Amino acid sequence: MKGIRRGVWLAALALLGTGCGEREALELAPGLVAQAQAQTEEAQADTQTEDLMKPRPVAKPVGLALEVDNGVGTPLRVRAGQTFFINQIDLRAAITATEDRGVDGLRRTGDFASLAWQGTALADADPTFSLNADQTTYTRRRFYRSSHWMQKPSIITVMPVDARGRPTGRVIPLNLGSEDRRKFSDDFFIRRMRAIQWTRDCGSATSCAGAHAFEEEALVEVRNARTGATTFSLSPDTRALLVDWTARSGAPYRIPVEQVQSSTWSYGFNIDITPVTPPRADGTYAPGSEVTFRMTFRDGAGKRLHPEGSLPTYNEFLSGQVESGLQYYRGFSDAATTYYRRKHRECNLSASIIGPAQSIQPLRNIVEMEDFLGPEESISIGTPERDGVYAQAMTVPPANKLFGGAYDPTHAGWDAPVRDTFTNKLPLNAEPGTYLVTVKARRIYLGEDVAASRTIEIQVGTRQHTEVELTTGKCATCHTEGGELGKVLHALDNRATCATCHAPLAFELEGPIAVRTHFVHSRGRFDAPLQQCSSCHVKQETTQRTSKSACLSCHTSYPESHVQKFGPIQHMYVGGGRESFQQCTGACHKTHPGSGF
Template identity: 55%
Template sequence: MGGLGAPRALLSSLAGLLLACGGQDVTDEASMSTLPAEENFLGEESQALLGGWPWPNPTPTTPAVALALEVENGVGKPLRVREGTTFFINQIDIRSFVTSRRDQGLTNLIRQSDFGGLGWLGVRQVDQESVGAPGPYTRRRYYREAAWMNLPSHFIVEQVDARGRITGVPILLNAGVEHQRRPGMDDFFIRRFRGIQTATGCATPDDCSASTSFEEEAILELRNAYDHAKRQTLSLRPETRALRLRWTLRPGAPYEIPVEQVRNAQYAYGFRMGVEPLTRARADGTYAPGTEISFQLTLRDGAGNRLHPKGYLPPYNQVAPDGTDSGLQYYRAFFDATATYYRRKHRERMLMTQIIGPAQHIQPIRSVVALEAFLDPAVDEQVVATPERDGVFSQFATLPFANILFGGAFIDPALWDVPNTDTWQFKLPHNAAPGTYLVTVKGRRTYLGEDIPGSTTIEIQVGTRQRTEPKLTTGPCTSCHSQGGQLSEVLHANENRAACAGCHSPLAFELEGPIFVRTHFIHSRSNRFDAPLHQCSSCHLTKESIQRTSKAACLSCHKSYPDNHVAQFGPIESMYVGGGAESFQQCTGACHTRHPGSGL
């Protein structure tokens, strides 16, 4: 498997690395000496199945389904899966947390949690962000560089019966090292190993001295299996009752994930999203500027079965936080906080739609959308960009509408019991420029163990039958996003990057929304982006595309700026954009017309 060699030698070497970096406690030699031997880690039945290498998993007769595994505080989340299905492991989420009334960094996590024995030598805080203006604030500190985060590790997935006996051939998965990208070796395109401390009730973004609520957590996120890893399949036997998840960094404590196999499942696996205009176009197939156009969403499974009745979406309280029997999902960050790059953004599961155009004018949107726009009961769809202000038109809507989602959270809880609709209206401005406009819907479905994104984009013509195209100033993303990590599979499963800017505008409560901010931030911190960060030409195609400078453009990548900038523009207050709404204002044209070493 990827040229890794014999499994026994591999696992023996990993056990040695574990001992060297801490095991149960880096100072506890007695506990280190009692770590399970390799054969105990594997178990007798796994050893017997390891006789032939590589493992001879049978070729499935139907496409394998992406399976998501979840563990919290050492306990596996029970799985319900469709009987007779062949799976590959596409996602592993492991979280461990403890709470405290005092600010002790990650001390309690290291001492008390099931991640405590992994080896935390070298851990350090790398970023901090606070949310909640005007207060009280929630502050999150992000930690990396612990020994366990920098060690190569593997997972073995075994299916077992009610007595714990193995019922099929195990799967070996290479978790790799977070900061290395080794196509063909590692098995997941996305890897996140983190320590996080969350403090609530803080008086200011930096002052949590009066807070008595601290959560310390460690998370491991593996997502989007590479193509070669998708070929490692798991066909559940009828007698299988659980999946045993073994991690080479915790060899003596495998996780147990209960499994129930559903014989007569109502729905199929897979996810299809459809959107169509209900308002008829003019005789020539175009819409006139100023027209209000109604659209309708249809969500289906892979076999085409509807996931909701036509014209209806269920109340928020019937969906969040865990979805419906059909796999329908709504925004759930009220229950499981997300943070771009650092924490569980894939679990946000926003159902959303946008329009943006004309295509030839598409560009990043820098106008901030106020929270009040989400709470106004008279406004279902938010205008996020106008031709006069932003050079492009865009409007978006969350589903359910934002005044239901956020109004129910902050104003009237009864709104979460209101039935919702699968239709909405986008109104073109009277001065809408002629061309092609993109209408996109995106969401996520979780159904019987499968957790996958979906999106679709349609085009409508406004004012002209002539199709126009976007002029992208960055690319090609496929240099890295390939072999299972392509844009058609990660994020929102949409490879049409022109369709991103509308939804990804800066929100008052999420200023890091724009794609240029997220791209800079993620690639500058992942350590898996191969090119030098100062070499803008790795992604930017034109010199002009790097000259629209602002706090957000610069400080989404850089972590500091000169003292004279601090004196003139203020200290850095946001790890994402540098400051507040002013972060999107363009710096003077007399400065920053080029970037040293940019290649442009």
């Protein structure tokens, strides 16, 4: 249309310029000129409409994610004219080695060599080795903490500069605090500093004798800026951010900055879930029926991030073709580890259903790897007969394509089309009540790294709304000032939905939410005494189910009598192997010293 309008207008101008006077031209082609004028006015109106619809800087400050890898800043593209605050910083230094030195090589070479490494100690070791892609060797992980640079309070400053390195704005100070939050007020809710040794060529699942492929890695992770974070905007001549850290002061990192004037999408991230399968006349779904849902991902202004009916393929994501910033699982190239390594960057997009609400409880039966690689897209997590609750989950792309592609040399599953719908088959014996349907995802776009979740309810077998009775609570006592559950993790504050996906997985036994909560809070900066179970548990009886996973997800040791009876600790998250979720006994541990009950 624009080309046609331009042609008509040029034709009219040509008539005006053939030697005839303006009056003669108008007499010769009054219709043509009138059409040109009308179409010009229409084009101007269209342009104004298009300008109004173009994504503009949003009023709310946008949280930026900064990253430096081995001294090199990851280039940052941002929307010009936007107001920002620093919400996330990831610093990483890594070296390789051919002999087992723990992480001692990091103090001699690499980007963190100048840090104070005194006091470094092995904190946790995972003797459960993971099978490598070659199907013949295994990887072992060891986790180190307590270095002086990890313990000592430190400051990061961020200064915008032009192409010549001259300041273009004020310096932004960021307080990283210390391991003990109570002793030093910091600017981020989550602060984690550690070192990891990876042994990548262990000959068996229990021994690394003769190994010679080691990686030593040090990480700084701070995220979820506290309420009241310093906001700033970038002047048009800003070309980089200089990031200086007092732990290695005087050697600032340079993060290149590109400011874009217009963008296809806006900042922000929202999710819609719409039932495609209509309910019965009374608004309920019948047990035994299949229910399909559509998930729609949008930016903060409500614009779709994908066409209706489809989502990007996994290979499109891997090759950087997803301009909207919608993320898929990144664990194949950037392995995440509960608490110790970049779990926020795993970016596993998933959809799930659990119910009925009144029966929701922790799931302790192990989900096998075969369930992820089987023919069904939705994975059965819980069944009424076995678990007392129905739960299904689906990764996006589906696990049989996502993880199946990793084991397929051709990676054919990674090219498979991806739908924006998922289907759950309700069991014939589904208990009547309210069922919770959830989609969680992550988006990284123009410097913003943000999670989003959405939960809707459906009624199965009854119109009567039913409620979940959670055994833990009081989370908001600590999760405040930027650390609210609606902002951290999956940005999901409905804890009733957590049990759906967080069951023990054969390849990730630490999956259950109770295990992760115990582990993270016992190793992290939890303010209350660890033995005080009443800080989180609402009833004493909820602390009395004893198992290896319940006890050893928090405790790092147990008495020799327990070693003799239950075996040595073999897993840093759950204590042992597949038996770790079975109840040890109903006769012991009726009380916990200092529990508060």
